[in-house]
Amino acid sequence: MTALTQSAPAMQEKGALGIDWSKIILGIYMLIFFLYLFVPLLIMVAAAFNANDTPSVTEWRGFTLDWFTGGYDAEGNLVVRGLPQESRFLQGLWHSLLIAVGVIVISIPLGLAGALLLTRLESNASTLLYTILVSPILIPGIVLGVSTMIFWRDIFGVEAGLFTAMVAQSVFIASYCMLLFMARLQRQDRVLDEAAFDLGASSFMVFRRITLPFLAPTIATATVIAFLQSIENYNTTFFAIGGSWTLVTEIGARMRFGLSPVINAIGVIFVVFTVIAAVTYVSLKRREQAKAKAQKG
Amino acid sequence: MPWSCAVENWRVTSLLRSYGRMLGGLFVGLVAIWIVGLIVLPQIKMIERAFIYEPKGGAAVQAQVDVDRITQRLFTIQYDIKDLEKQAAEGDAGAGAYAPGAKIGEDNTGSGVATPSISGASQTIEEQIAALKTEEAELQIRLVALEADELRLKAEQEAAAGYSFRNFTTMNEIHFKIFVLTLLYSFCVTLICFVVCYPIAYTVAQTTSRERAALLMLGLIIPYAINELLRIFAWVMILANKGILNAGLDAIGVLDFSEGETIRWVASNGAVFCVMVYAYILFMVFPIYNTIETLDRNQIEAARDLGASTWRIHRRVVLPHAKPGVAVGSIMTFMLSAGSIAVPGLVGPGLHPDWFSQVIYRNFFEAGDWNVGSAYSLALLVACIIFILIVMSVFKVGIRQIAR
Numbered sequence: 001m002t003a004l005t006q007s008a009p010a011m012q013e014k015g016a017l018g019i020d021w022s023k024i025i026l027g028i029y030m031l032i033f034f035l036y037l038f039v040p041l042l043i044m045v046a047a048a049f050n051a052n053d054t055p056s057v058t059e060w061r062g063f064t065l066d067w068f069t070g071g072y073d074a075e076g077n078l079v080v081r082g083l084p085q086e087s088r089f090l091q092g093l094w095h096s097l098l099i100a101v102g103v104i105v106i107s108i109p110l111g112l113a114g115a116l117l118l119t120r121l122e123s124n125a126s127t128l129l130y131t132i133l134v135s136p137i138l139i140p141g142i143v144l145g146v147s148t149m150i151f152w153r154d155i156f157g158v159e160a161g162l163f164t165a166m167v168a169q170s171v172f173i174a175s176y177c178m179l180l181f182m183a184r185l186q187r188q189d190r191v192l193d194e195a196a197f198d199l200g201a202s203s204f205m206v207f208r209r210i211t212l213p214f215l216a217p218t219i220a221t222a223t224v225i226a227f228l229q230s231i232e233n234y235n236t237t238f239f240a241i242g243g244s245w246t247l248v249t250e251i252g253a254r255m256r257f258g259l260s261p262v263i264n265a266i267g268v269i270f271v272v273f274t275v276i277a278a279v280t281y282v283s284l285k286r287r288e289q290a291k292a293k294a295q296k297g
Numbered sequence: 298m299p300w301s302c303a304v305e306n307w308r309v310t311s312l313l314r315s316y317g318r319m320l321g322g323l324f325v326g327l328v329a330i331w332i333v334g335l336i337v338l339p340q341i342k343m344i345e346r347a348f349i350y351e352p353k354g355g356a357a358v359q360a361q362v363d364v365d366r367i368t369q370r371l372f373t374i375q376y377d378i379k380d381l382e383k384q385a386a387e388g389d390a391g392a393g394a395y396a397p398g399a400k401i402g403e404d405n406t407g408s409g410v411a412t413p414s415i416s417g418a419s420q421t422i423e424e425q426i427a428a429l430k431t432e433e434a435e436l437q438i439r440l441v442a443l444e445a446d447e448l449r450l451k452a453e454q455e456a457a458a459g460y461s462f463r464n465f466t467t468m469n470e471i472h473f474k475i476f477v478l479t480l481l482y483s484f485c486v487t488l489i490c491f492v493v494c495y496p497i498a499y500t501v502a503q504t505t506s507r508e509r510a511a512l513l514m515l516g517l518i519i520p521y522a523i524n525e526l527l528r529i530f531a532w533v534m535i536l537a538n539k540g541i542l543n544a545g546l547d548a549i550g551v552l553d554f555s556e557g558e559t560i561r562w563v564a565s566n567g568a569v570f571c572v573m574v575y576a577y578i579l580f581m582v583f584p585i586y587n588t589i590e591t592l593d594r595n596q597i598e599a600a601r602d603l604g605a606s607t608w609r610i611h612r613r614v615v616l617p618h619a620k621p622g623v624a625v626g627s628i629m630t631f632m633l634s635a636g637s638i639a640v641p642g643l644v645g646p647g648l649h650p651d652w653f654s655q656v657i658y659r660n661f662f663e664a665g666d667w668n669v670g671s672a673y674s675l676a677l678l679v680a681c682i683i684f685i686l687i688v689m690s691v692f693k694v695g696i697r698q699i700a701r
Contacts, residue, residue: 022607026500033497037520040531040575043541047534055534058544110335113327120315131696132332138628138685138699140636142654143343143678146661150346150671151339171335193315203317232524234639239658251526255643259533267527278518282511 045271048264053080055261067265083265092250095162099237099246100230102166103173107226108219110170111177116211118178119185134179136172144168145239160242168240173229177222184218346671350463360447367440374433378426385422464672472656472673479653480680482566483634486573490581490630491623493574498585498622499615503594517586521579529643532572536562536644563645569652573640577633581626588622589615621698624688628699632681653677 043057048068051061064071064080071080078085114133118126136144148168152158188211196206234248241249251263316324501517504510520528535541538559546552552559562568592615600610616623634640641652657677660670689699 026496029496030500033493034516036575037516037579040528040535041520041523043534044527044531054537054539056539056541058541059539110327110331113324114331116316117324117328127696129328129332132336133328134696136336138632139678139681140632140654142636142638142657143674144339146657146670146674147339147343148335149661150667151342154342154346155338167335171339174331174335203315204320207316207320228522234524234526235636238638239661248524248526251524251530252639252643255526255530255533256646259530259537263527263530267530270524270527274522275519278515278522282515282518286507286511 041271044264044267048261048268050261053261055259055264067261068268081262083262086262088245088250089247089262089266092245092247095244096231096246096248099162099166099169100227102163103169103230104223104226106166106170107174107177108222110174111179111222112181112215112219114174114178115181115185119182134175137175137179141172141233141235142239144171145236149240149242160240161244162241165237165241165244165246168236169230169233172236173226176229177226180218180222180225181215184215188214343671344675346668347464347675348460348462348672349668350459350461351666351668360443360450364440364443364447367436367443371433371436371440374429374436378429378433381422381426381429385426464669465676467669472653475651475656476653476673476676476680478650479635482570482573483631486570486577486634487581487627487630489574490578491627494578494581494585494626495623498582498619499589499611501582502586502589502592503597517579517582521583525576525639526643528576529572529640532575533563533644536568536572538563561645561648564648565645566649569641569644569649572644573634573637576637576640577630580629580633584622584625584629585619586622588619592618620692621694624692624694625699627688628685631684635681635684636677 044055046057047055049063049065050056050059051064051066052059066080067082070078070082070085073079083089118130118133121129145165145168148171149160149164152164152167153160158164192210193206196210197203201209231246232248234252237246238249238252245253247266251266254260254263315321501510501513504513533540537543538561540562542562543552543559546560596614596618597610600614605613636654637652638654638658641649641655642658653673654677657670657673660666660673664670685699689695
């Protein structure tokens, strides 16, 4: 019977020749969309290997790795400034890492506390609390950067720099962490807590032996996400960092002064890391889904 | 007993029971620090600055400059007089006539202070001293008047300073136009992103083959995860004067590079607009995908079996289910576009009309006018909040559904 009901409308949709035009159009659309997403990135990657000193793929002057390694002539003199010679990028990366570590240290406990509080607070006030705690995600990053910079200078006399950039990033990254923790806590089986309490465990013990181990995988995920968000952030950092710089703000500064293939080289490194991370993420997720399905079946 | 009262009001009993006083207190403390120290106080400080009017420039500054200049001139005159008097005392009459007179003549051009003209050699030292003394007296009188003027102007400014709406009301026409245009453009970016993304999100979510779904997912995640700046950079390369777009037009004969014909794509608002769609489009795909994915496929089958057209299925089954996703996607895309400094700042910086975020930036870091900058960022914040509220009421979704 199902076959019958399914086939009738399917027949209607297909054209005279039995071709499903809507599917073909959708397929072409998808193809165009993915080309739109990837072609610019491929162009950027390709230009990193072009010996032309303005990033280009149309004017090909030969394959080179100079933008990654720096180029030397026969006598060993530096003729092309590559990544190793651009010390501001390296220093920017160091600043980015410092900020990212600080952001993780601040936002994981805050996000965790927020999530634990919200999942146990059975009150009307919890919606208000929730709104306040997620608001940093929903408001423009430059507003966060600006307000943090003003606050720390006016109240504590701290000039904008790495510290204010770290604080400004933590404001919204903590919210992301909180959402991750809340999603996990919603799946928690409260019966375990109750059982532990009945058996005489203290609340501290329940937290340490039941809640924390349950949240451990999410703490790992949240750490990775906080790290990535912090490294990648531009808008908020740009406003809060003052005279200092991170890898990403340095890329931006360099772009304003004119394009250099060194940025393409950095882009290639970013792309490689991103692809590896994305493939790992998707395959891990698939394995998890398969496992969940196996358990159900 | 205020404590038990608070417990009663906030119904935190479950909280206390779960975590005990110590841990519960710790969590409450951390959240309090987060809310007060990181979210609320900085915003309040920004809002406070936005409403403090701090007059700058104008008449008072000009008066101060004049006072400084006259004071300096007086010092020079007094020095010259002393010098001349010394010369007179030494009886070196003939030679003394040259230097000071010429110097004074030079100094006077530009100072705007009227002085009797001195034609060096014909005057004796005594005459020169007398001339200088008259000038000194004149300047003293002007100085007193100017100083009084300066004080009055400063007092007026201070009276005008303080809490007021003037940072907003003095927003000039150009800035206001930029503000409105920025919001309008951001809205269009959001709309285009939705129209482009909806079929994509639907197709990816409805893909039954697991292999294909994973591959499509990968295709979306990779560009999403690559840094925003690099995505912009890729487009700047394409749109540059000697970029791929112009090279392509050269190849088909629309442009002629050899004669220096290029189109400055980056100098247009359209370029900013296009790059922005590219930069933020995936923030629309994922929320919609996430909601459509939870839709039971049988619902679509059922609707189709009952004879609903594709259009009707989407309007009555898929879209209502995807509402929260569309809402989140719209809010994120709009917020990112309206507050974007990366796209307008890096695509042909300074060549195209400003984006509002650039005006904010310049107020803070170039004009050094933090209060006006705060006022402008507050305006942006309010605009975004209003947009969020509109989206929430149009799609009839609550905050809990939005931020998930």
